[in-house]
Amino acid sequence: MTGPRDDDREHTDEPRPAREFASLEAMRELAAAHALDALDTDERAAFDAAAEESPELRAEADSYAESAAVLGALAEPVEPPSDLKQRLMAQLDGLPQQQPASQSAGGEASTVDSSGIAEPATSAEPIDRPAGRAQAHARRRWFERPGAVIGIAAAAIVLIAGVVVGVGWPGPNGWGAQLEMAAIASAPDAQSQTHEVAGGGEITLTSSAEQQRSGVVVSGLPELDADQTYELWYLDDSGAVSAGTFDVSGDETWRVLEGSFTPGVAVGVTVEPAGGSPQPTTEPIVIIPT
Amino acid sequence: MIHVLEFRSGAAVEVSARDRRSDMLGLVVDGSGAGAPASAPTPDELLARVGAGDREAFAALYDVTAPRVFGLVRRLVVDPAQAEEVTQDVYLEIWQTAPRFDPARGSALAWMFTLAHRRAVDRIRAAQAAHDRDLRIGARDLDVPADTVAETVEVRVEHERVHEALADLTQLQRECVALAYYDGLTQREIAERLEVPLGTVKTRLRDGMIRLRSALGVTT
Numbered sequence: 277m278t279g280p281r282d283d284d285r286e287h288t289d290e291p292r293p294a295r296e297f298a299s300l301e302a303m304r305e306l307a308a309a310h311a312l313d314a315l316d317t318d319e320r321a322a323f324d325a326a327a328e329e330s331p332e333l334r335a336e337a338d339s340y341a342e343s344a345a346v347l348g349a350l351a352e353p354v355e356p357p358s359d360l361k362q363r364l365m366a367q368l369d370g371l372p373q374q375q376p377a378s379q380s381a382g383g384e385a386s387t388v389d390s391s392g393i394a395e396p397a398t399s400a401e402p403i404d405r406p407a408g409r410a411q412a413h414a415r416r417r418w419f420e421r422p423g424a425v426i427g428i429a430a431a432a433i434v435l436i437a438g439v440v441v442g443v444g445w446p447g448p449n450g451w452g453a454q455l456e457m458a459a460i461a462s463a464p465d466a467q468s469q470t471h472e473v474a475g476g477g478e479i480t481l482t483s484s485a486e487q488q489r490s491g492v493v494v495s496g497l498p499e500l501d502a503d504q505t506y507e508l509w510y511l512d513d514s515g516a517v518s519a520g521t522f523d524v525s526g527d528e529t530w531r532v533l534e535g536s537f538t539p540g541v542a543v544g545v546t547v548e549p550a551g552g553s554p555q556p557t558t559e560p561i562v563i564i565p566t
Numbered sequence: 567m568i569h570v571l572e573f574r575s576g577a578a579v580e581v582s583a584r585d586r587r588s589d590m591l592g593l594v595v596d597g598s599g600a601g602a603p604a605s606a607p608t609p610d611e612l613l614a615r616v617g618a619g620d621r622e623a624f625a626a627l628y629d630v631t632a633p634r635v636f637g638l639v640r641r642l643v644v645d646p647a648q649a650e651e652v653t654q655d656v657y658l659e660i661w662q663t664a665p666r667f668d669p670a671r672g673s674a675l676a677w678m679f680t681l682a683h684r685r686a687v688d689r690i691r692a693a694q695a696a697h698d699r700d701l702r703i704g705a706r707d708l709d710v711p712a713d714t715v716a717e718t719v720e721v722r723v724e725h726e727r728v729h730e731a732l733a734d735l736t737q738l739q740r741e742c743v744a745l746a747y748y749d750g751l752t753q754r755e756i757a758e759r760l761e762v763p764l765g766t767v768k769t770r771l772r773d774g775m776i777r778l779r780s781a782l783g784v785t786t
Contacts, residue, residue: 308775309768311680313687314746314753338671341680343779346731347747348679351641353633357650361628364657365621371658373619376665456763518736520766521773534738534766551776554736 299326303333311340456532457491460484473497473562479545481564483537490537493530500524500547507552508533511542511563519543521552539566606630613674617664624661631675632657635682642686642750652689656682687750731781739774742767 303326309315310323327333460466463484470480477496484490492508500506500523508519508531519533533543544560546553607615607623609631615623636653643649659681667677732740745756753771757764 305768305772308772309746309753311775312743312746312771313684314751314756314771316752316754334671339779340775342672342676343775343782344683344747345673345676345679346778346782347743348638348683349634349675351634351638351748354637354640356632356636356653360650360654361625361632364628364654364661365625367658368621368624368661371662373617373661373665374663376617377668518738521769534762549780551773551780552736552739554734 300330300333303327303330304336307333307336308340310337311344456489457482457530460487460489460491460532463487467566469564469566471562471564473545475561479562479564481543481566483539483566485537485539488536488538489532490543491530491532492543494522494524494545495529497524497529503550504547505550505552507546507548507556509544509546509556509560510535510537511544512540516544516556518552518554521548537566541566609674609678610669613660613664613667613677614669616661617667627660628657631678634675635678638679638682639686641748642683643689648689648693649686652685653682656685659685683747690750731778734777734781735774736770739770739777742770743774743778746771 303323306315306319306323310320313320315323323333323337327337461468461482463486465486466482466484468480468482470478472478473494473496476498477494479492479494479497481490481492494506497506505521505523507521509516510519510533511517517535519535520531522529522531542563542565544556544563546556546558546560548557607626609627612623612627612630616627632653635656636649639652639656640646640649643652656678660678663681667674671677735743741760742756745751745759746753751759753767754764756771757767760767
């Protein structure tokens with residue numbers, strides 16, 4: 277039994293290191309979604325609290341905010357009502373400005389409480405939700421990882437017996453994916469084949485034409501540098517379609533492929549820059565025909 | 567040169583801008599206004615003056631940025647009256663918090679878009695929460711139609727760099743990023759909408775944003 281298997285940096289089921297480190301890492305994984313405002317209230321509160329403590333996390337959040345702003349700039353401009361400016365200017369008198377941050381910025385400017393705004397229509401209610409039990413719950417959830425670890429055995433059990441070994445944690449290797457993997461492996465028409473991988477290791481593809489899904493278990497693949505990732509591809513005559521990325525931190529992992537499987541396609545794996553590529557940029561290290 | 571890019575539901579948008587990120591955003595804003603002279607102060611300069619309590623600068627900043635900010639808010643908050651309220655909130659917050667704006671952390675426009683996006687998303691989630699409460703009283707488990715997912719309209723992006731940056735994302739990454747940014751969905755909601763595991767959505771969002779950031783040359 278080797279160590280942790282979860283290839284998704286988001287849910288590394290690794291034995292938890294120092295609590296501080298674990299929480300910071302967990303927050304870093306939320307930074308992109310934070311910039312898109314795709315976190316729910318609890319997660320956002322936890323992230324903002326963590327960002328106040330960590331200049332590193334703030335820098336990460338800022339870099340994503342710049343990228344998200346480009347999306348904002350793509351929205352079609354619309355002239356606001358002509359009287360809005362006058363109404364705004366008229367309200368400045370009653371609105372004291374904040375003091376400049378004396379030392380290092382305390383947090384994201386965007387999280388600053390604006391409840392001082394006098395205008396009744398400017399309800400800040402959604403922002404100023406009290407931090408109650410929900411937030412405490414979020415902190416428990418985000419700062420403490422489930423102790424269970426999915427190892428080779430768990431993945432194998434999922435594959436072979438279709439048994440769900442849950443950690444109650446969603447992710448590419450979480451219960452949702454395990455259910456999918458189990459469904460593929462236990463499909464009446466499931467097919468499985470193992471191939472050697474150039475550079476070391478092997479990969480087993482399990483597919484179900486009926487369910488139009490497939491999954492892989494890899495073992496012995498070398499760990500990549502932080503700026504690289506393994507990327508899965510569905511390959512056919514019309515080209516390559518990305519089926520998701522994975523990273524190996526031990527010597528084996530498994531992954532349900534994104535997209536639809538159809539008999540006759542080949543599944544390939546390449547090494548790509550972190551984040552994956554829209555099209556392969558390197559030679560495949562393995563191609564599995566079906 | 568017009569590139570056609572499948573990106574999200576909504577109107578076709580043309581964006582013109584230059585190579586550098588800050589220039590790009592600046593020109594986008596200039597282009598939406600009445601053709602400000604080249605010597606006009608940049609939003610960053612204006613925001614710095616706003617931070618010192620300069621009302622004229624605030625008025626000027628409003629003039630050059632309001633169509634952009636209102637356009638973004640309208641994209642998320644469909645109701646015009648609510649969108650106007652949100653936009654008003656955004657500018658009042660800009661006035662109040664401008665003294666704390668730190669140019670070392672990013673551009674003025676990115677900061678303003680961040681404020682606007684967050685407020686708009688908060689507004690639609692508050693409305694959604696009220697809507698959900700009503701639904702629970704009426705019919706349970708009413709499915710929300712997945713209409714926006716099906717809709718894909720071409721967004722014409724003139725600016726090569728934005729085009730290239732977005733083209734660097736896979737279709738699945740773009741879909742997730744668009745559902746988050748333009749439809750204001752949480753990761754969880756996207757997972758439900760697309761019927762994929764939450765972790766898959768997280769991975770797509772993160773990978774997509776990493777690629778976008780790297781393609782735009784934003785340094786960490």
